[in-house]
Amino acid sequence: MIVRTLLVALVAGILAGAAVTPLQHLKTTPLILEAETFEGGGHDHAPHAHSALALVTPAHAHAPAGSDGEASGTAERLAGSLLANLVLGAGFALLLSAASLAANRPITRRNGALWGLAGFAVLTLAPALGLPPELPAMPAADLHARQIWWLATVLMTAGGAAILVFRRETAARLGAVALLVLPHLVGAPHPADIASPVPASLAAEFVMASLLVSAAFWALAGLFTGILAERFAGARRPAGLRAA
Numbered sequence: 001m002i003v004r005t006l007l008v009a010l011v012a013g014i015l016a017g018a019a020v021t022p023l024q025h026l027k028t029t030p031l032i033l034e035a036e037t038f039e040g041g042g043h044d045h046a047p048h049a050h051s052a053l054a055l056v057t058p059a060h061a062h063a064p065a066g067s068d069g070e071a072s073g074t075a076e077r078l079a080g081s082l083l084a085n086l087v088l089g090a091g092f093a094l095l096l097s098a099a100s101l102a103a104n105r106p107i108t109r110r111n112g113a114l115w116g117l118a119g120f121a122v123l124t125l126a127p128a129l130g131l132p133p134e135l136p137a138m139p140a141a142d143l144h145a146r147q148i149w150w151l152a153t154v155l156m157t158a159g160g161a162a163i164l165v166f167r168r169e170t171a172a173r174l175g176a177v178a179l180l181v182l183p184h185l186v187g188a189p190h191p192a193d194i195a196s197p198v199p200a201s202l203a204a205e206f207v208m209a210s211l212l213v214s215a216a217f218w219a220l221a222g223l224f225t226g227i228l229a230e231r232f233a234g235a236r237r238p239a240g241l242r243a244a
Contacts (some may be wrong), residue, residue: 004082004232005097005124005229006094006097008225008229009090009093009225010090011228012221012224012225012227012228013090013091013092013093013224014086014090015220016084016085016089016093016217016221016223016224017085017086017087017088017089017092017170017217018085018086019220020089020216020217020220021081021085023213023216024081024085024213025078025081027212028209028210029081031202031205031206032135033210035136035137035138035198035206036136038136038137038196038198057172069094089217089220089221090217092116092217092221093221093224095123096119097225098222100113100115103162104165105227107225107226109227109230111219111222111226112222113219113222115192115222116218116219116220116221116222116223116225117215117222118161119216119218119222120169120215120217120219121157121161122154122157122158123154123218124215124218125211126153126157126180127149128207128211129184130149130153130183130188131146131149131150131188132207132210133206133210135198135202135206136195136198137196138203139191139193139195139196141188141189141190141191142189146189149183149188149189153184156179156180157179157180157183159179160175160177160180161180163179164176164177181197186208
């Protein structure tokens with residue numbers, strides 16, 4: 001069963017990563033390229049990824065001047081995004097499969113997208129309320145402090161959500177709400193100087209585009225995991241039971 005789960009998650013993640021890459025290329029890459037024109041303003045930038053599980057954006061390496069250089073740079077970005085998304089997709093699907101096994105609730109084609117959106121809520125949306133996706137040339141707080149806050153937020157959100165789903169006691173539900181709210185009451189770390197050459201409208205558009213792409217990524221990972229899990233189980237089921 002473990003081998004089957006790993007295989008399903010791997011294939012589902014690869015499919016999700018390949019499917020979301022064109023959307024990412026259309027929605028977030030142009031915003032990153034535009035933000036790169038504001039770099040060089042003297043800010044000391046920390047890496048912008050909140051964690052290895054956040055939806056990554058293409059590395060912002062400048063392409064050589066000229067149409068050939070631009071085409072080559074675009075191809076390199078797209079290839080880099082695809083490779084990163086294949087790895088991330090597999091990771092997303094493995095996390096969803098592990099959560100499914102731990103909760104003893106199977107992922108199916110009917111609930112797969114919901115499983116994926118739950119993963120999005122825990123690992124992307126909740127941390128983004130305090131640490132929204134950042135563009136190049138934007139100031140950032142200490143990376144270590146941000147990672148600690150991100151991890152604490154993910155763990156508390158996952159715990160609170162699980163309690164709300166699986167427990168019915170009033171005290172337990174109140175504790176779950178406290179877990180969900182506490183990281184945001186404490187607040188995420190932010191730099192002392194928040195001045196940025198990037199226009200606020202561009203930053204806001206990037207946040208929305210990044211969250212949209214991330215939600216699609218997680219939903220596809222869950223959906224493909226459910227579809228493949230059912231297909232694999234059906235292929236192993238005796239013929240006389242398939243109609244049951």
